Each structure stands twice: as structure tokens, then as C-alpha cells.
Amino acid sequence: MIWNEKMECSPVEELKNVQSDRLRSIVEYVYRKCPVYTRKLDEAGVSPGSIRSIDQIKQLPFTVKDDLRDNYPFGLFSRGERELAEIHVSSGTTGNPTVVGYTKDDLKLWGEVMARALCCAGAVPGDKIQVAYGYGLFTGGLGCHYGALEMGLTIIPASSGQTKRQLKIMTDFKPRVLACTPSYCLYMAEEAQEIGLDPRSSSWEIGVFGAEPWSEPMRAEIEQTWNMLATDIYGLSEIIGPGVAQECTHKAGLHIFSDVFYPEIIDPKTGKEVGPGEKGELVITTLTKQAIPLLRYRTRDIVGVTYETCRCGRTSPRITKIQGRTDDMIIVRGINVFPSQIEHVLIGIEGTLPHYQLVVDRKSGELDELEVVVEVDPTIFSDEIRKLEGFQQKIRKEIESVLGVAARVRLVEPKTIERSMGKAVRVVDKRAK
Amino acid sequence: MKLNQISVFLEDKKGRLFEVCSVLGEGGINIRALTIAESRGYGVARMVVDKPDAAMDVLKGKGFVAEKTEIVAVQVADRPGGLASILKILYEKDVNVEYMYGFVEKFSDKALMVFRFENPDEGLAVLSENGVKVLGTKDIVNL
Numbered sequence: 001m002i003w004n005e006k007m008e009c010s011p012v013e014e015l016k017n018v019q020s021d022r023l024r025s026i027v028e029y030v031y032r033k034c035p036v037y038t039r040k041l042d043e044a045g046v047s048p049g050s051i052r053s054i055d056q057i058k059q060l061p062f063t064v065k066d067d068l069r070d071n072y073p074f075g076l077f078s079r080g081e082r083e084l085a086e087i088h089v090s091s092g093t094t095g096n097p098t099v100v101g102y103t104k105d106d107l108k109l110w111g112e113v114m115a116r117a118l119c120c121a122g123a124v125p126g127d128k129i130q131v132a133y134g135y136g137l138f139t140g141g142l143g144c145h146y147g148a149l150e151m152g153l154t155i156i157p158a159s160s161g162q163t164k165r166q167l168k169i170m171t172d173f174k175p176r177v178l179a180c181t182p183s184y185c186l187y188m189a190e191e192a193q194e195i196g197l198d199p200r201s202s203s204w205e206i207g208v209f210g211a212e213p214w215s216e217p218m219r220a221e222i223e224q225t226w227n228m229l230a231t232d233i234y235g236l237s238e239i240i241g242p243g244v245a246q247e248c249t250h251k252a253g254l255h256i257f258s259d260v261f262y263p264e265i266i267d268p269k270t271g272k273e274v275g276p277g278e279k280g281e282l283v284i285t286t287l288t289k290q291a292i293p294l295l296r297y298r299t300r301d302i303v304g305v306t307y308e309t310c311r312c313g314r315t316s317p318r319i320t321k322i323q324g325r326t327d328d329m330i331i332v333r334g335i336n337v338f339p340s341q342i343e344h345v346l347i348g349i350e351g352t353l354p355h356y357q358l359v360v361d362r363k364s365g366e367l368d369e370l371e372v373v374v375e376v377d378p379t380i381f382s383d384e385i386r387k388l389e390g391f392q393q394k395i396r397k398e399i400e401s402v403l404g405v406a407a408r409v410r411l412v413e414p415k416t417i418e419r420s421m422g423k424a425v426r427v428v429d430k431r432a433k
Numbered sequence: 434m435k436l437n438q439i440s441v442f443l444e445d446k447k448g449r450l451f452e453v454c455s456v457l458g459e460g461g462i463n464i465r466a467l468t469i470a471e472s473r474g475y476g477v478a479r480m481v482v483d484k485p486d487a488a489m490d491v492l493k494g495k496g497f498v499a500e501k502t503e504i505v506a507v508q509v510a511d512r513p514g515g516l517a518s519i520l521k522i523l524y525e526k527d528v529n530v531e532y533m534y535g536f537v538e539k540f541s542d543k544a545l546m547v548f549r550f551e552n553p554d555e556g557l558a559v560l561s562e563n564g565v566k567v568l569g570t571k572d573i574v575n576l
Contacts, residue, residue, distance in 0.1 A: 376442045376475075381498045383440035383479055383549070384531060385470045411475050413444045414498055 003119040003151060004112070007259045008314045012307075015315065018259050019054040022287035027051045027060065030293055033078035036071055037295065054262065057285060062271065063297045065098065068238065072096040079103055079291045089137045090237050100139075100237050101291040107146060109288060110240050113257050114147020117246035120255055120314075121208050121231040123177050125152035130169060130204070132180035133211065134160040139241025140211050144179045147243060153177065160184065163191045174203035182209040182218055182230070186353075189225045200227040208233050210242055213301075213322040215340050217347035219251075232321055238297055239284050245319055250311050253318030260288050263317060264296070265305050268326045279304040281326055282319060300326040302338075330360050330427055332370045335405045339426040342372060345398040349391070350379050357417045361430040368431065370407040372399065375414050434569045435553050437485040438504040441478045441497050443469075453478060453497065460491035465573055466506075466547055468534035481506060481536070481547055483574045503553040506536070506568040507560060508543040516546065519565055526559045528552075538576050 002008050010018070030037040031048040041048060044061040051059070068076055073096075077084075084101040102110065123129065129148045133140030141159055148155045156175055158166055166188060169175070178185065185207060189199045204226060210233035222230040234254050235242035244261050245254035256263050265280040266273055274280035282299045304320040324338030331337070339358060347353045355375040362368045372395060374380070382388055392409040399407045418425050443449045450469070457464060466481040482488045485501060492499040509515045523530060529551040536545035545568065550556030560567055 376498050378498060378500065381440075381442050381500055383438065383477055383500060383502045385472050385477055388475070388477070389472055411442075411444075413442060413449075413496070415496055416444070 001119050001124055002313065003116040008116060008255070008257070008316055010259070010315060012315055015259060016054055019262055019287060020052065022259075023054050023057060023262070023285065024051055026285070026287055026289075026293050027295070030078050030295065034076060036067065036076050037078075040295075057262065057264065057296065058273070060285075060295050062283065063294045065238070065298075065300070068098050068100075069096040073099040074101070076294075077101055077292050084291055086142075088139050088142075088237055088241070090139075098238065100241075103290045106240070106289055106291050109260065110143055110243060111146035111150035113240065113243035113260065114143055115151035116147075116257060117233055117243045118144075118147050118151055118153065118177070118208065120246040120248045120312075121177070121233070122206050122229065122249045123151070123153060126154070127177055128154040128156060128173060128175035129177040129179060130156045130158050130166070130173075130175040132158050132160055132166055132178065132184065133242070139235070139237045140179075140181075143235065143241035143243055144208070163188055164195065167192055167195070167197060170203055171197070176203065177206045177208065178204040178228070179208040179233075181211045182207075182214040182222060183212060185209060185222055185226070185230075186218075189222075199225050202226055202228065204228045207231060208246070210234055213324065213328070213340060215343045215347070216321070217344060218353055221347070221353055234301075234319070234322070236299060236301075238294060239286055239299075240289070244284065248310060248312040248314065252310060253306060253320055255310065255314050255316045256305075256319055258316050260286065262287055263305065263319065265303065266298075268298075268300075268302075277304065277306075279320070279323055302326060302329075328427060330358065330370075330429060332360055332368045332405050335403060337370070337403055337405060341403055342399065345395060345402055346372075346374070348398065349394055352377075352379055354380060355415075355417050357426060357428060359428045359430065370399075370405060371410055372407050373410045373412055373417060375417055376411050377414060380411075434567065435503040435557055436481060436506055436568065436570065436573060437501045438547065438549065439480050439482055439485055439488050439492070439499055440502060441480075441492060441499045443476050443478055445471075445474050445476065450478060452495075453492070456491050456495050456497075457482065457488055460487055462488045462491070465538065465576055466534060466536040466545070468532075468547075470532070479534070479549075481573060483576075502549065505548045505550065505553060505557050505560060506573070507546055507548065508566040508568065509546050511542055511544045515544065519546075519560070522559060522563045522565070523556070528556050528559050530556075536576075 028048045031041050040061045085104045086102045088100050090098045131144045135141030192199045207228050207230045219230045231247040234245040245256035247254050262285040264283040268281040282301045282303045283296050285295050286293045302323040307317045309315050329336050357373045359371040395409045463483045464480050468479050470477045531549040533548045
């Protein structure tokens with residue numbers, strides 16, 4: 001089922017006209033309403049009236065995360081505080097947190113795009129959905145909630161955590177759809193097995209997994225373990241929260257709802273558009289948002305994009321799974337390393353993904369050291385030290401041949417690496433900044 | 434007969450072996466033989482206990498990674514050349530020993546050894562055929 005066939009399957013030229021109209025309005029709107037954008041556009045020498053076509057988007061200045069932080073809390077808003085219906089905050093690890101706001105119309109838009117996403121994943125009205133994303137200031141829980149409400153699902157607002165209760169809800173209420181982070185889904189499988197519940201007999205048929213990058217092998221593991229379809233959802237609070245892009249059941253890229261969130265792929269170093277088929281940083285312009293519209297927002301997520309019509313009939317462009325983040329990327333001895341690459345290596349060895357963490361350190365006067373910390377689970381463990389050492393050796397060699405960087409492999413006891421109910425902490429950088 | 438050995442993964446951290454032993458103690462499980470193999474940063478404790486299944490349950494319950502492996506426990510004459518006579522049999526029959534270790538207790542005037550063979554069935558057969566006394570579960574419980 002396609003939620004909004006008119007927009008999602010519209011012929012490319014028609015879509016372009018819609019995008020051009022909306023871009024013209026939003027540029028005029030922010031220029032008028034938000035002093036920060038008035039200044040930014042003036043500095044870039046762009047007269048709002050001169051923007052007539054979506055192709056002119058390249059003339060507009062970028063917006064970056066620091067623009068939000070520097071104008072904390074409401075400086076980048078285009079609407080007054082009394083006009084807001086909701087405010088969300090994402091915790092900042094450094095400096096100010098990121099604050100976003102929604103008018104009532106923005107919340108409607110959020111419900112609309114999330115409804116498109118849930119349909120895209122294969123949900124149909126009447127299905128039960130267990131929303132195990134955190135409710136609260138984090139956008140995951142409420143975003144899913146609004147979409148499910150809009151499309152007529154039965155919502156079980158479980159929020160994150162309390163794993164035993166999540167499993168009981170699943171067993172007793174039999175929801176067809178699960179929405180949570182992929183790492184939490186795998187964590188629940190561990191718990192299920194511990195309490196003697198067979199994950200393959202679960203009621204979940206569709207998973208809407210996001211809020212953190214995850215790999216194809218991890219998808220295979222989830223689908224195998226839970227006997228369900230695992231789809232990827234993409235979003236970020238700066239743009240709206242979850243519901244920016246979503247995989248359909250063909251799992252051939254995430255449909256980005258480009259009539260409202262216009263995507264560009266740029267080279268993060270030069271800021272120029274990448275060639276066709278090349279990967280780069282995803283940049284998004286919100287074409288219709290009111291409270292805090294953003295022009296050319298740099299997501300720092302690395303993706304590829306295809307503009308071909310999907311087998312499902314949607315004409316919207318499709319982005320690849322997140323290949324990494326421009327800021328999650330660690331540079332070890334001058335080599336770019338993404339956690340997803342290490343994930344591929346680990347899964348390739350035993351067929352399953354153990355919990356892992358990358359620790360980068362540099363002792364004074366020495367070279368960077370990359371340590372891969374891996375939790376020993378029953379598939380890895382052996383009574384013979386020789387086999388354990390062989391396992392370490394294999395990881396080391398694979399990483400060296402794939403990434404060209406030397407790594408140490410440390411084996412640790414189960415459940416000793418920090419697991420969050422929300423996002424997995426994959427990288428710890430101990431080098432002095 | 435073959436016996437089950439329990440092996441546990443231990444990080445090289447203070448008190449981990451103590452933790453394993455007290456968990457087993459609280460579970461009323463008696464350790465008959467114990468050895469630790471070390472590598473950099475971690476080790477594997479291997480032991481023969483009187484109740485291997487119960488031991489697995491309590492260890493897993495406490496979050497340890499543990500595994501059962503088949504081993505063969507034999508009596509060795511407690512005199513010079515006692516162990517050599519057994520190893521000679523294994524050597525001549527080309528049986529591969531992964532590792533071995535001794536029991537804490539003695540069985541009458543004989544010493545007790547644990548053998549972890551690459552192929553436990555083969556090891557057991559060779560020892561039995563050559564008149565080596567192999568221990569059964571009852572012997573372990575009654576030690």
C-alpha cells in the first residue's frame with residue numbers, strides 16, 4: 001500500500017515543479033521570518049526572489065549543526081515560541097544540545113511522512129505496532145506514534161527499555177510491527193533466549209529499524225533470528241525526526257520523501273555535488289516546514305542515491321543505507337575507518353555479529369592504536385586457547401587486509417561493553433582532541 | 434567413559450576466578466580438578482566438577498560464557514614413569530592430546546589425570562583397550 005500515491009509516485013517533471021514552487025516559498029519565508037537566514041542569504045548574495053527553480057538550490061548557503069547550537073535555543077526558528085506545538089531536544093555530547101520545534105502543521109507533516117514510511121515498510125491499517133523507540137525528548141517514539149495514528153494502526157506505546165515487559169507485550173498482544181533501534185532488537189533476542197522464548201515464533205513480521213547506522217549483515221541476522229522483515233528507516237530531529245526516508249519491502253534503498261525533504265549528495269570536503277552513483281554527504285532542505293525550516297542542512301551522513309523508479313512504483317529518489325558519518329568516521333594513522341567496515345569483518349568470520357567497540361588511543365609520541373573490543377559469546381568461545389587466539393588473529397588479519405590498518409583485538413566477557421537501550425556506542429576515541 | 438569438563442572464559446581482571454569458584458560453591462558444586470590456560474588479557478578456566486549440568490546453569494545464570502567439552506579422566510600409577518606409560522600408548526597409537534592436567538585429589542594410591550583429546554572417542558577406546566583405568570561419573574562424585 002502506498003500512503004500518498006500522488007506525491008510518492010508523481011512523474012519526475014511534476015515533482016520537480018512542486019519542489020520548485022515550494023523552494024521559492026520557503027526561501028522567501030525564512031528570509032522574512034528568521035534573522036539568521038536573512039543574514040546568511042545576504043552574505044551569500046542571494047536575493048530570495050531570484051530563486052525560481054529547484055535547480056538553483058546550489059546557490060543557497062549550507063546550514064550546519066553548529067548553526068543550531070550557536071543560536072541555542074530558538075535563534076534558528078522562523079516562528080515565535082507561542083506558535084509552537086511541541087519542542088524536542090537531542091542531547092549534545094559537546095556544547096549545547098540541539099533544539100527543534102514543531103507547529104501544529106509541522107506535526108501534521110510528521111504524521112504524514114511517518115504514515116508514508118510505515119506503509120512503505122508494509123504495515124496496513126488495523127495492524128498493531130509496538131513502538132519501542134524512546135518516548136520523550138527523543139523524536140523516535142513520538143514520531144512513530146504520530147505516523148501510526150495517522151495511518152490507522154493500533155499503537156502500543158511501549159517506549160524503550162524494560163525488555164522482559166516488551167517481550168511479554170509481544171507474546172500477549174501479538175503486534176505485527178515493531179519499531180526500535182536495530183541493536184535493541186538484537187538485544188531483545190538475547191533476553192528472549194535467556195527466558196526460554198523462541199524468537200522465531202514471535203508475532204513481529206515487520207521491523208522498522210533506525211536511529212543508528214546498521215549493516216546488511218546485521219539485517220540478515222535480525223531477519224534470521226526473529227523470522228521477520230527488517231526495514232531501515234532514516235530520519236534526524238533537525239529535519240523532522242523519523243520519517244525522512246524509508247525502505248519499501250523490496251529493500252532496495254530508502255525512499256526519501258523528496259516533495260518535502262529535498263536531498264542533495266555532496267563531497268563533504270568541497271561542498272560540490274558528487275558525480276552520479278558516487279557516495280557523499282546527504283544534504284537536505286525542508287521544503288514545507290514552518291517552525292524551523294532548514295536550507296541545505298548537512299546531515300553528516302554518508303550515502304549514495306539513485307533516481308530510478310523503484311519496483312514498488314514510487315518515483316522518489318532512494319538513498320543507500322547510511323555508509324557512515326562524516327563525524328563518526330575515525331581517522332587512524334591517516335586512514336578513514338567506519339564502524340560499518342569493522343562490522344562486515346566481524347560478521348564475515350563467525351556469521352553473527354558479536355557486540356563490539358572500537359577504541360582509538362594514542363600514547364604520547366606514538367602512533368594511533370586501534371583496538372577492537374569483542375565480547376566473547378558461545379559461538380566464539382572454545383576451551384582451547386589456540387582457537388581463541390586464532391579468532392583474534394583472523395580479525396586482525398581481515399581488518400588489515402580490508403582497511404589497511406593494524407588493529408589489536410581484545411576479547412572481553414559478555415555484556416561488559418556498554419549497551420544502551422537507544423544507540424550502540426561503537427567508537428571511543430581517547431586521543432587528545 | 435567420557436566425562437564433561439566445564440570451561441569458562443575469564444577476563445584478566447581481579448577476582449574473576451574467585452567469582453567463578455564462589456558461584457559454584459553457592460550452587461553446591463564441587464570442583465574436582467582445575468587448570469587455567471592463559472593468553473594476553475584473558476584466560477580459560479577448565480574444570481571437572483561433580484555436577485556439570487548444574488554448573489553450566491549457575492555459570493550461565495551469572496552471565497559467564499561456559500562450555501561443556503568431553504574429556505577422559507584416567508588413573509595413573511603414582512610412581513616414576515607412571516604417566517609416561519600412558520603417554521607411550523597414546524603416542525604409539527597416534528592419538529592427539531590437546532592438553533592435560535591433574536586432579537587435586539588422589540584416588541587410593543593412584544594419581545588422576547584429565548586428557549582432552551582431539552577425538553575423545555578415539556582416545557577413550559585406545560586407553561580402555563590397553564587396560565588403563567578410566568574414571569566414570571560415579572568415581573568423580575564419590576571422590
